[in-house]
Amino acid sequence: KGNSPMRNLISLADLTPAELDHLVRRAVSFGRDGIVPKPLAGRQIGLYFRKSSTRTRTSFWSGATRLGADVITFGPNELQLTTGETVEDTARVLGQYLDALVVRTNGDVEEIRRLGSSQDLAVVNALSLDEHPTQAIADLATLTEQFGSLDGLHLLAVGEGNSSGAALALAAALTPGLRLTLLCPQGYEVPKDTLDLAAELSDGKALVTQIVTPGEVEGPVDAVYTSRWQTMGVSKENPDWLGDFDGFQINRGFLERFGGPQTVFLHDLPAVRGEEVTDEVLDGPASLAWRQAHHKMTAAAAVLEWCVAGAQD
Ligand code: CP
Numbered sequence: 001k002g003n004s005p006m007r008n009l010i011s012l013a014d015l016t017p018a019e020l021d022h023l024v025r026r027a028v029s030f031g032r033d034g035i036v037p038k039p040l041a042g043r044q045i046g047l048y049f050r051k052s053s054t055r056t057r058t059s060f061w062s063g064a065t066r067l068g069a070d071v072i073t074f075g076p077n078e079l080q081l082t083t084g085e086t087v088e089d090t091a092r093v094l095g096q097y098l099d100a101l102v103v104r105t106n107g108d109v110e111e112i113r114r115l116g117s118s119q120d121l122a123v124v125n126a127l128s129l130d131e132h133p134t135q136a137i138a139d140l141a142t143l144t145e146q147f148g149s150l151d152g153l154h155l156l157a158v159g160e161g162n163s164s165g166a167a168l169a170l171a172a173a174l175t176p177g178l179r180l181t182l183l184c185p186q187g188y189e190v191p192k193d194t195l196d197l198a199a200e201l202s203d204g205k206a207l208v209t210q211i212v213t214p215g216e217v218e219g220p221v222d223a224v225y226t227s228r229w230q231t232m233g234v235s236k237e238n239p240d241w242l243g244d245f246d247g248f249q250i251n252r253g254f255l256e257r258f259g260g261p262q263t264v265f266l267h268d269l270p271a272v273r274g275e276e277v278t279d280e281v282l283d284g285p286a287s288l289a290w291r292q293a294h295h296k297m298t299a300a301a302a303v304l305e306w307c308v309a310g311a312q313d
Contacts, residue, residue: 006099006122007307011109012133012170013197020137020174022312024150026302027141027295035301038068039309043099045069049126050076051104051232055269055296056126056134060102063301069308072098087114095120099308102126102300122307127163130194135268136167138299140175142292143223146264151177156221156258158183158248159276161190161210162231164268172208173198179207181221185244186212214247219258225266226250226276242275251278255286264288 045064095118104126116123161184172180267289
């Protein structure tokens with residue numbers, strides 16, 4: 001292990017605006033210049049994914065390797081946590097072998113905080129029930145790369161107020177000048193606690209608004225963002241839930257109604273084509289979804305470098 005102190009990235013609410021800005025700009029620079037230095041040579045990164053993942057797990061693995069680290073992975077049933085060892089004891093032990101543990105869990109941020117209780121182990125939230133912080137870093141990197149700056153941009157996030165929406169709300173609260181409108185069907189909103197936290201983080205200056213009908217959107221917007229309605233592939237309890245999302249699909253008509261010629265489309269993926277987005281939009285000229293997927297890896301590398309090597313401007 002090196003001498004620099006370990007830092008966790010468990011919730012964006014733990015970051016200062018300058019720290020989030022650093023991570024976003026670092027991800028952009030990794031996307032532009034490649035990941036050339038190897039500041040994590042000799043370091044060990046664990047990936048503990050209790051839920052399925054295509055992008056986040058692979059991008060952390062790829063990012064860690066490009067930074068020079070070695071990677072070990074744990075599936076949902078491979079640690080003694082499943083047989084009753086405590087979270088704190090697990091963290092204490094893993095901290096003796098690993099520099100960082102990247103965790104995707106079925107629980108909330110507080111469960112990941114308990115894993116982050118060891119001074120010797122940096123813990124990264126790779127998606128909890130309530131927040132997807134590294135996704136938001138990739139999202140802001142994609143927008144920064146496209147527009148040069150986030151200042152003055154209006155981002156419209158449409159669909160279920162899931163962990164990606166919550167992370168965007170916190171990220172927007174830490175990013176002066178970025179306006180975020182969350183358009184979520186009634187009953188599927190970003191939790192009020194998260195919006196209150198966003199307001200608190202920005203001393204009430206956050207440009208974050210939640211609305212429940214498309215008619216309330218004040219366009220044109222610079223970017224339209226959506227996410228799978230069946231978050232983590234789980235359908236809703238109400239068998240008729242799909243009807244609640246009528247008018248929320250991102251199709252050509254939606255982009256024409258709320259966007260302009262420069263408006264871009266983002267999707268955190270995976271997509272259910274034909275449900276929350278049409279093929280025409282996802283594969284069309286406005287779509288940055290695939291570049292956004294690339295920035296999952298540059299964001300992962302920026303986060304690992306910051307957590308383990310202590311990188312900061
Ligand atoms: N966007 C995202 O988190 O994708 P995965 O679930 O595939 O990691």
